Amino acid sequence: MEDSKSSVAEATLEENLERYRQLFLRAEKSVDYWVAGPITEFSEDIWRLMEEQKVSRAELARRLGTSRAYVTKLLGGNANFTLHTMTKVAMALGAAVHVHVTDKDAVTRWRDKPSSREDLTGRSPEVKPRSGKKARKPA
Helix, strand or coil: CCCHHHHHHHHHHHHHHHHHHHHHHHHCCHHHHHHHHCCCCCCCCHHHHHHHCCCCHHHHHHCCCCCHHHHHHHHHHCCCCCCHHHHHHHCCCCCCCCCCCCCCCCCCCCCCCCCCCCCCCCCCCCEECCCCCEEEECC
């Protein structure tokens, strides 16, 4: 009797797992499914920057020229994110938005690296002289 209960439970579990798999397969065909990930990542990055810089929602709202309620909506991922909005929010925190498109099954890992000290013309800045020596450009 216990074996039959066990096999019924296993069958029910398998059916539920299959329904769950099918649900995900259907969801993956939806644009909303693929939009949710980047929105969450953007919101988490903004939260992180705010914490690192000790910027409150009120201060971010002031920098953006908007209300604290709107900032709360943005941070909750409930706003209509355009690249313009995302860039404006990032700039208010001294950051930039980077967009990356790849195969949908790829795993992307971002690693922030300090920029080179080259200016926009591609030239390296002059090295400051030590002990009164003339400035020189790095080799």
